[in-house]
Amino acid sequence: MGNLLPVLLAVGLLTLMIAWGKVQPLLAFVVASLVAALLLGVPPERIPGAIEKGIGDLLGSLVVVICLGAVFGKLIADSGAARRIATCLLDALGPARIPVALTVTGFVVGIPLYYNVGFVLLVPLIFSLVAGSGRPAVALAIPLLAGLSIAHGFLPPHPSPVALVAAIHADMGTTLLYGIVVAVPTLILAGPVFAMSLRRIQATPAAIFRDGAQVDDTRLPGAFNSFASALLPVLLLAATTLLAMARPDLDGALKFFSNPLVVMLLSYLVAVFTLGLAQGRTLSQVMQGPGEAMREIAPILLIIAGAGALKQVLVESGVSAELGAQLQSLPVQPLVLGWLVATVIRICLGSATVAGVTAGGIVAPLVHSSGVDPNLMVLAIGAGSLMCSHVNDSGFWMFKEYFGLSLKDTFRSWTLMETLVGVFGLLFVLLLSMFL
Template identity: 45%
Template sequence: MKRSFSIHPFIAFLLVSVAVGIIFGLPLKSIAGSLEKGIGDIMSALVILLVCGAMFGKIIAESGAAQRIASAMIAAVGVKHIQWAMMAIGFIIGIPLFYGVGFVLLVPLLFSVCYSSKISPVYAGLPMLAALSVTHGFLPPHPSPSALVVQFGADMSLTLILGLIIAIPAILVAGPLLARFLKNMDSKPLAAFVIEERPATELPGIFNSFFTALLPVLLLVTAALLTFLWPVKGAAIDVVAFLGSPSIVLLFSLVYAGIALGISRGMSMSTLTAHCISAVVSIAPILLIIAGSGALKQVLTDTGLSQSIATALNKLPLNPLVLGWLMAAILRAVIGSATVAGLTTAGIMTSYATESLSSPSFMVLAVGAGSLAFSHVNDAGFWMYKEYFNLTMKQTLLSWSVMETIVAIVGLIGVLILNFILH
């Protein structure tokens, strides 16, 4: 009997970092320092963002705001346009919630709607999942794009605005358009994955739900537009910079959500605290993966290997945005994790991106798009989709894997077009 072997990405990153340091001549006494510096540098910029983002998303889910948003969207468009409703729900919910949370939260609701309306779950679900995937790979404050922003030294607000522009066509093509060809795909979700909805009387109001869920995006976009359109001077510059800081935005949004969706609706502080603790536990593996990627990046930098790779890549006749996308896509196919693929690519491409004078925000989006490509059996999302929707391997490859790859390709095309227009 064959025994499977696996190792946690954090440990793998550390071991590879040590090995790279030894092989490429980094003094033994310096290796530990490089690991610590790399982890410290990347986590110092991301801990507040990711932890507050996770807590914020948990409150959105546990308060019933996510269910209220979903119900309101479906009621507004009716069953005839269920695809568009689910796509919009996935996009709105996907901005504050991590992919796994959004998936588990929205899929049971999707199954209930499809069961009552006799619509294929694949037909109605792909647009929603495409939206969740795009927000996960393209848009801050999600872990991978947020970490890529730090790695490439990009502007968070600008990356968010450009990501929103690119996200729309990617979702439309990979969602409603692809689903038209899969309308008759047979899917009978397992009963265990269909849960009861909470009574409407227990849910927060529509405005409260929408406004709170979208508050981080509204604040970041507002700050970016003010800086771009209004010549801020003097002390106002510091105020706008403070209010537009992603960490401050998410901290403020978290406090607001705790009050508007929690305390003001009778949720005790102990319950609110328990939800926040649960959120941090759920993202701990992601924090470790990002920390490990920071260690590898620092070792690559300290050994000079990163610069050597950048010099070698500079000789290839490829647009740096295409090269970043391709490298992330290959790593995604091999590794399975979009986050690991994106961060590993960033560690290699940082010096090259700087030398090639590519816009940092476009590099973030190109690598983020590539990290979503070619999802298959080594990706946890692949199996979540297969098991929840009760599909065969062939059906999963034809729907999920194709959807993820289309998102990645359309995302790259969008990046190249915007880069051409703006440069």
């Protein structure tokens, strides 16, 4: 266990810098990587090259996919497709099933949209439903936000799952299919079922949020167009993955069409036409969104880059393989261990993305040494990265301030919902592993 101490010290330093020092995550990762390399005995002249290689290797395979996911999600939001999906589901299921409609809305809209975008876009819808139905705001919000959160933590093309797929050599399409299997029962329990216990919590949202609830629905795209465009990446990945399983002889051709870069590019080009040009917008108007999306995604790309630097230092020092053997010797199931590592980092740092990609770098050698299914490990780490959201998580404060809640009620609703997502997510991953 001699080389484990430097790794723990480096992760502790990373936690200290980000959580208490408020250091920009990329800078914190680079400093922690330098310290880890020196403590692990990497020759000083090789350290800068290792850090650069780690950043380049991880970002090289991800940056285009993540950026395409960002601009695709931005177009889904700006075109009104996300709003149309929400209103269509609410109309179809009726007033008596509003929580179910919001649960499905959060999950479906959460697949193409990044969490913060989905939150800001859909919370006004919740307030308009509160005004029209008289139902408690928190009990309506939790099912929708559980759907957004689960998609954010479990499913590609979100940054953390995409980075984890690359870090531990999983398959994007298979991870997506397994993720949906795990996500649905997790969402039911942590969303509408849990929300039934929150009816007595009273929200007092600020006027600025309530006043933004009314949106003109007359120029929204059609329902079929909205659903088909938003879910196209999922449909393409799922279809090519299932076809590859059924027809192994087509594997060569399907590798091109199932590549996440090709899937996201095709989906975006289709959406540019169906949600942009076909709706009467000019190409220059449609292209205003990508610039804003790139600015929004840049901090996440820097976090992933920093995690790549730390991962490469562990590989360069030789401690990665040793760490995998040591972790394997622990009397804990590998999937549970990956979940625990992500949970600890999440509690310390707050960010689900940082927790996911950092845990992936630490647990990657365990995946190879133990033979555990890498696709399930992605989901187990994703579940751990959502655990126990509290005061160091921006999502905690967004929920508290938008709904005007006390700290006690925020812990009782938001924090407990995120914890249920993490716990049930792991349980269903373990259950799924028994059948694979």
